[in-house]
Amino acid sequence: xxxxxxxxxxxxxxxxxxxxxxxxxxxxxxxxxxxxxxxxxxxxxxxxxxxxxxxxxxxxxxxxxxxxxxxxxxxxxxxxxxxxxxxxxxxxxxxxxxxxxxxxxxxxxxxxxxxxxxxxxxxxxxxxxxxxxxxxxxxxxxxxxxxxxxxxxxxxxxxxxxxxxxxxxxxxxxxxxxxxxxxxxxxx
Amino acid sequence: xxxxxxxxxxxxxxxxxxxxxxxxxxxxxxxxxxxxxxxxxxxxxxxxxxxxxxxxxxxxxxxxxxxxxxxxxxxxxxxxxxxxxxxxxxxxxxxxxxxxxxxxxxxxxxxxxxxxxxxxxxxxxxxxxxxxxxxxxxxxxxxxxxxxxxxxxxxxxxxxxxxxxxxxxxxxxxxxxxxxxxxxxxxxxxxxxxxxxxxxxxxxxxxxxxxxxxxxxxxxxxxxxxxxxxxxxxxxxxxx
Numbered sequence: 255x256x257x258x259x260x261x262x263x264x265x266x267x268x269x270x271x272x273x274x275x276x277x278x279x280x281x282x283x284x285x286x287x288x289x290x291x292x293x294x295x296x297x298x299x300x301x302x303x304x305x306x307x308x309x310x311x312x313x314x315x316x317x318x319x320x321x322x323x324x325x326x327x328x329x330x331x332x333x334x335x336x337x338x339x340x341x342x343x344x345x346x347x348x349x350x351x352x353x354x355x356x357x358x359x360x361x362x363x364x365x366x367x368x369x370x371x372x373x374x375x376x377x378x379x380x381x382x383x384x385x386x387x388x389x390x391x392x393x394x395x396x397x398x399x400x401x402x403x404x405x406x407x408x409x410x411x412x413x414x415x416x417x418x419x420x421x422x423x424x425x426x427x428x429x430x431x432x433x434x435x436x437x438x439x440x441x442x
Numbered sequence: 443x444x445x446x447x448x449x450x451x452x453x454x455x456x457x458x459x460x461x462x463x464x465x466x467x468x469x470x471x472x473x474x475x476x477x478x479x480x481x482x483x484x485x486x487x488x489x490x491x492x493x494x495x496x497x498x499x500x501x502x503x504x505x506x507x508x509x510x511x512x513x514x515x516x517x518x519x520x521x522x523x524x525x526x527x528x529x530x531x532x533x534x535x536x537x538x539x540x541x542x543x544x545x546x547x548x549x550x551x552x553x554x555x556x557x558x559x560x561x562x563x564x565x566x567x568x569x570x571x572x573x574x575x576x577x578x579x580x581x582x583x584x585x586x587x588x589x590x591x592x593x594x595x596x597x598x599x600x601x602x603x604x605x606x607x608x609x610x611x612x613x614x615x616x617x618x619x620x621x622x623x624x625x626x627x628x629x630x631x632x633x634x635x636x637x638x639x640x641x642x643x644x645x646x647x648x649x650x651x652x653x654x655x656x657x658x659x660x661x662x663x664x665x666x667x668x669x670x671x672x673x674x675x676x677x678x679x680x681x682x
Contacts (some may be wrong), residue, residue, distance in 0.1 A: 263453040272458035277476075280465025288471065420473055 281421045282430040288416070290410045293434055296353075306405060308437060311398045312347060312360060318391045319344040319363055325388065326370050329380040336373050340366035353435040360399060361439075367392050403437045410434040443593050448497045453490040462487040510554060510561040517551040517564055520572035527579045532584070539606045543575070546613040553620050560620050567616065578602050 258264055297309045329404055330337050347359035371389045374380040391436040414433045417426040425431040460483040471476055505511055521544050528540040538558050547567070554561040582602045585595050 260451055262451060264455070265451045269454050273461045276458075276461040277470065280470035283465070284475070285472040287469070300600075307561040341461035388514035416471060421476065422471060 261403055273393055277421065278428065279306060281425045283418065285413075285422055285425060289413055289431065289434065292406075292413050295406050295409060296437070303328060306398070308356075308399055308402045310394050312356060315360065315363060315395045315399070316344060316390060318388055318395060319367060321390045322367055322385060322392070324384045325380075325383050326374060326427055329374060329383070330361045330370075334373075336366065338368045340370050342366075353437045354440040357403075357437050360396075364392070364396055374400060377378075395398065406437060407436050410436050417427045446498070449491065450494040452494055453487045456490050457483045501534060504563075505555055506557045507558050510558040512553050513561050513564050513568055514551045515556075516549075516568045517547060517572070518578065520568065521547045521551070523576055524572075524579070527576065529585060530583050531579070533586075533603075536606060537605060539610050540579070543610050543613050546617045547572075547611075548619060550613070550617050553617075553624070556581070557624070560623060561570050563616060563620055571609060571612060575606075578605065586598070 259268075295307065297307050306391040319340065323337065323344065324333075326337050326340070340363070343359060343362040347356065347363050348360045367389060373387055374383070374385045416422040417431060417433055422431060426433065461479060464470070464479045464482060468479075470479065478663070520599070524540055524544050524547070528537050528544070528586050531540070550564060550567070554564050582599060585599045585602075635645055636645075
């Protein structure tokens with residue numbers, strides 16, 4: 255073995271292999287170090303808490319939607335189309351696993367909530383209820399989601415841009431550094 | 443054998459090591475990081491190359507004749523093994539004899555590499571003398587480790603010590619014979635040269651007593667003694 259290691263060509267081959275492996279693992283380690291905090295931004299805000307994280311705002315919206323369903327259930331008949339639409343939207347947002355699913359479910363929840371509130375406005379008995387306050391909470395949390403999404407998406411785009419140039423493009427090709435998902439609408 | 447200065451292999455491995463350490467400690471996600479790592483590894487390579495001394499190795503010169511090359515290689519391998527055993531022996535007389543043998547062996551293989559027609563003289567040494575010598579010396583080192591075992595051990599050691607002188611003489615004589623062959627060739631060439639000089643009418647006049655005439659001595663650029671023979675004078679003249 256000693257003789258083999260002393261051979262110059264063998265030494266060059268071994269060094270080259272070490273260099274390539276070091277480059278790949280080093281780039282992977284380095285990019286993942288950048289990737290992780292950005293991925294975490296969806297769940298945790300920059301201050302380490304979760305008050306300004308998208309996931310936190312979405313959870314709040316799910317809670318507001320539940321309140322609205324309860325209130326609307328008192329005044330709208332069973333099987334009401336808009337109420338079913340709101341219930342479905344809430345469930346979709348709760349069950350969404352991917353970013354694009356969460357984004358789409360969140361949009362659907364906004365539309366459904368607005369439709370239910372418009373319908374409740376026309377119901378005399380519902381005017382004294384606090385559905386407008388719930389709608390206001392839903393709108394406020396939606397604005398928070400948009401604001402947080404802008405920050406998050408900007409960071410994600412910055413990271414994903416790194417994967418289009420050397421050395422990220424190499425590690426991405428080997429599946430070592432996957433791109434991050436944007437919180438936005440996906441064409442398909 | 444040819445003396446070759448060989449660079450150490452360690453700087454090459456240090457380059458790999460520097461990349462490994464850099465990749466574990468520093469960021470490596472940007473083109474600039476790669477430039478820094480490359481510069482660092484280059485610095486490691488050149489610094490270590492400068493600090494680690496170059497090694498002098500002896501490379502066997504190839505004659506192009508497979509049999510001769512094999513013979514010379516075998517000879518060198520035996521010589522190297524002999525040197526290893528010599529390092530284990532504490533008796534200075536024995537190590538001195540081994541040194542003589544290895545020196546003679548080295549010269550014999552060098553001569554054979556230069557003049558392949560002399561390689562035949564190496565055959566008995568490569569096939570018999572060297573293997574027997576190695577066997578005896580291995581036995582000698584084993585016996586030396588068991589000196590307390592009894593009188594037989596000391597007797598065997600004495601026998602081996604005695605035969606070493608004979609083997610050394612065989613090597614020296616074989617080397618002398620090889621030189622004698624070379625000397626014979628030189629004499630033949632000198633004779634041929636003289637004959638050509640004489641036939642071309644370029645030879646210096648010779649006195650009746652076989653010495654160079656005074657006139658010739660005066661004309662000659664090199665100072666030569668009057669007692670030198672024609673052959674010697676012819677060699678000293680500026681004939682290319």
